[in-house]
Amino acid sequence: MKIRLEVKYRTTNGVVTEFQSSEMSLENSIAVAEDLMKLNRLADIQMTDSYNSSWTLKELKKYLESLEEEPHDIHMYFDGGFDRKTMKSGLGCSIYYKQNGKNYRIRKNALVSELGTNNEAEYAALHFGLKQLEEMGVHHMPVKVHGDSKVVINQLTDEWPCLEDTLFEWMQRIEKLIDKLGLEPEYHAVSRKKNQETDQLATQALQQIEIDSRKEVE
Structure with missing residues (x-):
């Protein structure tokens, strides 16, 4: 806030x-x-x-x-991958946050089949991460969002225009969810190297390896 x-x-x-x-x-x-x-x-x-x-x-x-009793100081990382052979997408998100004086990390992924491009998978991964925040009860607070998709980050910050109808629909879906939760997103473009964790989660989803974990971290 x-x-x-x-x-x-x-x-x-x-x-x-x-x-x-x-x-x-x-x-x-x-x-x-x-x-x-x-x-x-x-x-x-x-x-x-x-x-x-x-x-x-x-x-x-x-x-x-x-x-202090609620999740706060939230950093969310997202990544999406698209397999042209199977026409399936892997979505991954990692969420780091503080609660009651401790640090936590959530790692989660999903395999979906209704998407058609890698850019769409990236948008879907961000939406997937926001849905996890909703499940955590996060609302009306700043959230730092990190991703290596220049398309997603630059379009959401109005640096680049969004000319594809499908991606524009994803933008609207994301902005509607952000408004619903009262979040204040701060978007950060990161290198693929700094986004390896969620890249691996997306890859594991494509391999049909489901990840759903929450742990305390240093």
């Missing part, structure tokens, strides 16, 4: 002015607000999230504490 500060400030000479911050992380917004309050010259401070809901500092600190 991103927070914007709206501050009414009074100088030592009694001059009152107002200013607004850029959006920042929940943790940073709390730190800045607490620092400003130490000056004892705040006439007022409003804290507003990306959905234009107002929060008090006390409410935000309580919300931050509650996040």
Whole structure:
């Protein structure tokens, strides 16, 4: 969740002015607000999230504490592979997150037969990963999404146009799910080397090796 500060400030000479911050992380917004309050010259401070809901500092600190009990600090990796011979696709996703002071990793894959290209398999893999987040109960928080498909990453960030109807339908499906969950995705293009884990998951799916695991990691 991103927070914007709206501050009414009074100088030592009694001059009152107002200013607004850029959006920042929940943790940073709390730190800045607490620092400003130490000056004892705040006439007022409003804290507003990306959905234009107002929060008090006390409410935000309580919300931050509650996040520790829920999955947070989420990094999701995705990859899809398409086999022209069998006309089947392997989907893979790895999800790293924190909960109750511990680090966890989920690895999952799936074999599907209704897709027709590698790019479509990549989109389907991302959608597959988002569905896992939905099953985890993740909602209304930032999620870092990592993939080695330049097509998917650049089209979702509007760097490249999406001219294929099939891929555009996948974009709409993904954006609809993101809106439903209230997620704030941050897309990152990574090299194939840094995405080996999910590449292997997609390959294992094509080999009909099912992976569905959750474990604590360092």
